[in-house]
Structure formats: structure tokens, C-alpha cells
Amino acid sequence: MSRPKIVILGAGYGGLMTAKGLAKELNYNEAEITLVNQNSYHYFTTELHKPAAGTSHHDHARVSISSIINKRKVNFIQDRVTSIDIEKKTVHLDQHDPLAYDYLVVGLGSAPExxxxxxxxxxxxxxxxxxxxxxxxxxxxxxxxxxxxxxxxxxxxxxxxxxxxxxxxxxxxxxxxxxxxxxxxxxxxxxxxxxxxxxxxxxxxxxxxxxxxxxxxxxxxxxxxxxxxxxxxxxxxxxxxxxxxxxxxxxxxxxxxGVRGNRLIEEAGIENMRGRVKVDQYLRAPGHDNIFVIGDSSLVINEEINRPYPPTAQISTQQGQYLGRSLVATLRGNELKTFQFDNxxxxxxxxxxxxxxxxxxxxxxxxxxxxxxxxxxxxxxxxxxxxxxxxxxxxx
Ligand code: FAD
Structure with missing residues (x-):
């Protein structure tokens, strides 16, 4: 039997935490995990203001992805995502063949508004x-x-x-x-x-x-x-x-x-507000049980004030950690917990x-x-x- 395909788009705070969580918990035969990112490295967005001003070198704010993921369990593809076809459950890339998915994790970050x-x-x-x-x-x-x-x-x-x-x-x-x-x-x-x-x-x-x-x-x-x-x-x-x-x-x-969500989300036809998806308590896109949106591309409502939490690395990281665990639970047929942001x-x-x-x-x-x-x-x-x-x- 073929393994379920999990495709993670974006090796930012959210995407990397998801990939690392899955790699840690899942056995090789439980899923095929693919991580796609346009660069060979992950950059620490939270530190980018330093190289922008020249107070530190930009190399201090990045790390090679292949040096921090488990390559036996996660297949890393360096490429740019050009579109997401939610009908055909396929992701199109600039330089590689299209990727089919059973579960899609969108962690493509934000764009300037x-x-x-x-x-x-x-x-x-x-x-x-x-x-x-x-x-x-x-x-x-x-x-x-x-x-x-x-x-x-x-x-x-x-x-x-x-x-x-x-x-x-x-x-x-x-x-x-x-x-x-x-x-x-x-x-x-x-x-x-x-x-x-x-x-x-x-x-x-x-x-x-x-x-x-x-x-x-x-x-x-x-x-x-x-x-x-x-x-x-x-x-x-x-x-x-x-x-x-x-x-x-x-x-x-x-x-x-200001920032907005990634335009690929709008183009894919996933319900969104300026490229950001108001996800449910399991971080799923509305109407799509197999599409998860995390990080700056997602909107999570702070129920206390009925407004979205600001997009931060902190919430992105927690979403990635949560999603790693909850995808494992999904694949194993275990009960799912809901996502709670601990600010x-x-x-x-x-x-x-x-x-x-x-x-x-x-x-x-x-x-x-x-x-x-x-x-x-x-x-x-x-x-x-x-x-x-x-x-x-x-x-x-
Ligand atoms: P990102 O970390 O932005 O990663 C998205 C990844 O997707 C990137 O690697 C990108 O290259 C890749 N990607 C995008 N499009 C494509 C494509 N088409 N194909 C392939 N790959 C693609 N937050 C805090 O919590 N604390 C802070 O102190 C803080 N300081 C900040 C300081 C600065 C200067 C900035 C700019 C932001 C700061 N933030 C901070 C916010 C934080 O950095 C973001 O909320 C966080 O990076 C979002 O993580 P993410 O996983 O959504 O996406």
C-alpha cells in the first residue's frame, strides 16, 4: 500500500517545525514527507533587521535546510511553488514535476502590504x-x-x-x-x-x-x-x-x-482575507479537511478580544509543533486536540x-x-x- 503523502510548503518557522515534528514521531513507512522551499536555507526572519542595517552579516541569519532536517524521513525539494491545484490535490513547482499530496501544509509566510x-x-x-x-x-x-x-x-x-x-x-x-x-x-x-x-x-x-x-x-x-x-x-x-x-x-x-498573506493562496481559491486563511481549531482551511495553513498565511482569532493574533514567529512555531503532533494523530487514527496559542x-x-x-x-x-x-x-x-x-x- 502506498504511503500517505504529506507536502509542506515553506521552510519558515511553521513549516520547519511541522517537518521536524513529523520526522521525529513517524516511522518511515507511515508517510512520505516532502518539504518545499525556494531557497536551500532557512532564514531567521526575526533577525533580518540586523543585516538590513548592517549590524550583522546576513549569514548569521540563515542556516542550510539539509543540515537541520532528517533527510532519511523528509524529502527536501529546493524550488519555487508556482500554484496549488486543490481540485487535483497537486502543487506545481517552477523546476520540478508537479507534486501530488494527500495532506497539504501551507507555510509560505507573508508578503508586503x-x-x-x-x-x-x-x-x-x-x-x-x-x-x-x-x-x-x-x-x-x-x-x-x-x-x-x-x-x-x-x-x-x-x-x-x-x-x-x-x-x-x-x-x-x-x-x-x-x-x-x-x-x-x-x-x-x-x-x-x-x-x-x-x-x-x-x-x-x-x-x-x-x-x-x-x-x-x-x-x-x-x-x-x-x-x-x-x-x-x-x-x-x-x-x-x-x-x-x-x-x-x-x-x-x-x-x-504591513504584511499580507501569500498570493498563491488567493490564486488557489482557498477562502481568505488578503491572502490569509481563517483556519479552524485544527488549523484547517475552511471546507478542506486535508489542507492546513500555518504561520503568517493563517489567521487565528483571539477569542478574548475577537481579533486575530498578530503574525509572529512565536505563533508560527507553536502552530508547526502542534501540526506535527496532530498529523501524526490523524494518520494513526487517534483523537485530535485543538490548537491553543500560548502567548x-x-x-x-x-x-x-x-x-x-x-x-x-x-x-x-x-x-x-x-x-x-x-x-x-x-x-x-x-x-x-x-x-x-x-x-x-x-x-x-
Ligand atoms: P516565514 O518564516 O516567512 O517562512 C516562509 C518560507 O516560505 C520562507 O522560507 C520563504 O522563502 C518560503 N516561500 C515563500 N514563498 C515561496 C514559494 N512560492 N515557493 C517556495 N518557498 C516559498 N516574530 C516574533 O514572534 N518575534 C519577533 O521578535 C519578530 N521579529 C521580527 C522582525 C522582523 C524584522 C520581521 C520582518 C518579522 C519579525 N517577526 C517576529 C515576525 C516573524 O518573523 C514572522 O511572523 C514569521 O517569520 C512567520 O513565519 P512563517 O513560518 O509563516 O513564514
């Missing part, structure tokens, strides 16, 4: 992959290198659109990077402008006010200019134009203002030595929060590859 702002998609940079952060860093450095010759202030002006977690973490890294970058290109530090623009009436909307105040005060003390309640209306490539008509000339514009808290870094956060209901800031943030990054590496990966990555 630009809310139709003119010119943003074409002219802004996005913190979303190893390649995108490499481009941001190199572009910014090239702009700085031109300053001495051209003396144009926009060359050393960086606009960050969005003051949510990603925007604030990136701004924190920029603040750390600037002294060294200015020394390298003989630019007085006070000439550099870092402008963080947010449409909502506050930085880090929805977060604890005391911690928000701490973050703003710290970043302002390092020269960051905040423009809140200020929607960006246009991005031209040389400037951004905000509501009211003010033009801020900047050669580097990085958009962190341990949130920490935002403000550079290497500063952070703010709430962990298990307690507020932290300064070096303690920064240390806790580091611990969460280490935990992820440990989950992926144990102590040997931590050592390999030089984190211990």
Missing part, C-alpha cells in the same frame, strides 16, 4: 528575505559613499515607513550602525537623518504605553525623528510625500508598514543593548529586555538544531 500607496512597491525596500536585506544594506552604503562627492542630503536620509515592531527594531539597528558607517564615509553623524513615519496615532500601536514612551525617548535621544499620524501618500524613488503634502527627500526608503509575550529590540517587552505579563526594558530577546533567538536555534547549531552559529 502596501495598501495601494503610489510608488511604494516600485521604489521602497522591504525587510523580508536574505536577498532583500542584502540589497537594503548595499544600497544604503552606496548612497553614503556618494555623499562626499554630491553633498546631497537625501543620500544620507533614511525613511522607515511604519513604526510597528519591524520598523522600530530596524530603526534601533540603524541607530547602532550609524556611528561606524559615518566614520567609514567621513560623514558627520549629526548630518544623517533617520525618519520613522507612522499613519497610526502612536508608535507600536496597541503596545503598553509606558514601554512605547521608553522606546521613543531612547530612539529620539539617538536622533531618530518620528512622524506619527502621518500617512505616506506617495513614494517617488527620491522622496516620500506624506498627507498634507510635505515632501521628505530620501534616497533610502524601507517599508515595514508568552513580545519583545522588541532597540539595537544591540536596548529592548522593550512584556513576558508572562511582566514589563521589561533596557538590557534585561535585550537579554530576554537574545534568549528567544537562541531558543529558536536550539529548536532547529540543538546545541550543535548554537555552537556552529557561534552563539554560545
Amino acid at each position: 502596501t495598501f495601494g500607496i503610489e510608488g511604494l512597491l516600485e521604489n521602497a525596500f522591504f525587510i523580508r528575505s536574505i536577498n532583500s536585506v542584502r540589497m537594503i544594506r548595499e544600497h544604503m552604503e552606496y548612497m553614503f559613499s556618494r555623499y562626499q562627492t554630491e553633498k546631497k542630503e537625501e543620500l544620507i536620509t533614511i525613511v522607515v515607513g511604519g513604526a510597528g515592531f519591524t520598523g522600530i527594531e530596524y530603526v534601533g539597528e540603524l541607530v547602532d550602525r550609524m556611528p561606524e558607517l559615518c566614520r567609514e564615509y567621513d560623514i558627520p553623524l549629526e548630518k544623517v537623518r533617520i525618519v520613522n513615519i507612522e499613519a497610526a496615532p502612536t508608535v507600536l500601536p496597541g503596545f503598553d504605553q509606558e514601554l512605547v514612551d521608553y522606546a521613543v525617548k531612547y530612539l529620539e535621544s539617538k536622533g531618530v525623528e518620528f512622524k506619527i499620524s502621518t500617512p505616506i501618500e506617495k513614494c517617488t524613488g527620491e522622496s516620500v510625500i506624506v498627507k498634507g503634502g510635505e515632501e521628505i527627500r530620501a534616497s533610502t526608503v524601507v517599508w515595514t508598514g 508568552k509575550g513580545t519583545i522588541a529590540s532597540l539595537g544591540k543593548k536596548e529592548a522593550i517587552g512584556i513576558v508572562w505579563g511582566k514589563k521589561y526594558y533596557g538590557w534585561t529586555a535585550s537579554w530576554l530577546k537574545r534568549a528567544t533567538d537562541l531558543r529558536w536555534l536550539f529548536l532547529l538544531g540543538g546545541v550543535s547549531l548554537l555552537l556552529r552559529k557561534g552563539r554560545l
